[in-house]
Amino acid sequence: MVGAQPRFDSHGRARGVATPRAPRRAPRSRGWTAAVLIPLSLSLAHCGKAPEPGMLAANSHATSGDTFEDRFPAPQFRDRFPTDKESFVPYHRTAAVAPAPAAQAAQKTAPSPVRVASIAPTLTLPRPTERDELTTLVSMKSSAFPYFGNNPRTDAPFLNVGAGDKRGHRSYGGRVYWQSETYNDSRVLVHVPDTFDVNKPGVIVVFFHGNGATLERDVRDRQMVPQQITDSGVNAVLLAPQMAVDAADSSAGKFWQPGGLKRFLDESASHLARLYGDPRSAQAFANTPVVIVGYSGGFLPTAWSLEVGGATNRVRGVLLLDAVYGELDKFASWIEKNRTGFFVSSYTRYTRPRDRELMSMLRDKGIAVSETMDGPLHPGSVVFVQTRDGITHRSYVTQAWTQFPIREVLTKMAATPALTRVASAPAQAGR
Numbered sequence: 001m002v003g004a005q006p007r008f009d010s011h012g013r014a015r016g017v018a019t020p021r022a023p024r025r026a027p028r029s030r031g032w033t034a035a036v037l038i039p040l041s042l043s044l045a046h047c048g049k050a051p052e053p054g055m056l057a058a059n060s061h062a063t064s065g066d067t068f069e070d071r072f073p074a075p076q077f078r079d080r081f082p083t084d085k086e087s088f089v090p091y092h093r094t095a096a097v098a099p100a101p102a103a104q105a106a107q108k109t110a111p112s113p114v115r116v117a118s119i120a121p122t123l124t125l126p127r128p129t130e131r132d133e134l135t136t137l138v139s140m141k142s143s144a145f146p147y148f149g150n151n152p153r154t155d156a157p158f159l160n161v162g163a164g165d166k167r168g169h170r171s172y173g174g175r176v177y178w179q180s181e182t183y184n185d186s187r188v189l190v191h192v193p194d195t196f197d198v199n200k201p202g203v204i205v206v207f208f209h210g211n212g213a214t215l216e217r218d219v220r221d222r223q224m225v226p227q228q229i230t231d232s233g234v235n236a237v238l239l240a241p242q243m244a245v246d247a248a249d250s251s252a253g254k255f256w257q258p259g260g261l262k263r264f265l266d267e268s269a270s271h272l273a274r275l276y277g278d279p280r281s282a283q284a285f286a287n288t289p290v291v292i293v294g295y296s297g298g299f300l301p302t303a304w305s306l307e308v309g310g311a312t313n314r315v316r317g318v319l320l321l322d323a324v325y326g327e328l329d330k331f332a333s334w335i336e337k338n339r340t341g342f343f344v345s346s347y348t349r350y351t352r353p354r355d356r357e358l359m360s361m362l363r364d365k366g367i368a369v370s371e372t373m374d375g376p377l378h379p380g381s382v383v384f385v386q387t388r389d390g391i392t393h394r395s396y397v398t399q400a401w402t403q404f405p406i407r408e409v410l411t412k413m414a415a416t417p418a419l420t421r422v423a424s425a426p427a428q429a430g431r
Helices: 032-034 099-111 215-222 225-232 260-276 277-283 297-310 329-338 352-364 403-415
Strands: 112-114 123-125 134-139 161-163 167-170 177-178 187-193 203-208 236-241 291-297 315-321 344-346 382-388
Touching: 123 187, 134 260, 161 236, 187 215, 187 225, 187 260, 187 352, 203 225, 203 260, 203 297, 203 403, 215 225, 225 236, 225 403, 236 297, 291 297, 291 403, 297 315, 297 329, 315 329, 315 403, 329 344, 329 352, 344 352, 344 403, 352 382
Parallel strands: 203 236, 203 291, 291 315, 315 344, 344 382
Antiparallel strands: 134 187, 161 167, 167 177, 187 236
């Protein structure tokens, strides 16, 4: 357990008392100029360059004639990132007009609309108590970093560089990132909408961000992941672990380890219960179904979580956002073995070759593949959808085949009861 945590309202304003956090780089300006001037080196995973040997490497299904350049073409910075003359207009929900005092009193006892994650379309359910929407940072021992183990692809120590007392990791491109600056943030962005009701069927969204990202600046403010979850109206909460801090590195850290996802979910149950306001709800959170969303370099912790994470029967869906850069065998294996969940991969022309390859692998296994998001999501749905030209990789979490794709997938999921059915017994929580 941690002490008082920093809280933010739905518009990103801080409230509450911040606890000491792990050492990290000085925060950047949140201005658009800072986002635009991200060094080109940080675009490696965003743009499909493999930051680590074996991580984005060709899998066993690649043809022998493929070269590194064939599989990971050189990034075209101007095509994927805005120029300094372009502007980014953030999306904001329209603020409701404050009701009169009499209306406020009536709202205290009136039921609030909640879209239950496993029932369609929208039910009106009473909330047990009046709560505020909560977006906060929580330190968790089972989060991705710090990590002192090996890279499972090479079986070599992850921290493979030393300079005096400093330890660091040398990326595939040769750049050294120091453990104290890049791999020492154990915080997790947690979001609990005010309408969330632990007594109703729900879902935990685990979001793995891409390269060159921080939880506040990118996941919360720019990609608006908490806001997409709230705006979906679905009975869902968010867990987004900090991966490598603001670095061109897709390393999975503790999610490389067998049982890593299960330990993360197990630890999160008590934190979610405390933040929800009812410690007795920990058991419910410990069995809540999970949807994993991986954006760009987040494909790596997603793939390893599916392969060795130990919580396979809780994962009811996977959403990849321009993220199929490798590990095709792991994705294909999970899809083949888990026909009760859904798999959606949305992609640009940059990741199209790998998505097409994965589609071919699945069809060879006799698995039906759809190439449109027009229909509902069902258990066993496998959907690949290419987005039109002009959609940038950087903006993909908020603009893919549709605006706010995470919100869209959660809404579709809410229409299918079987996708979020809770495991029948706690003993089945890991596999």
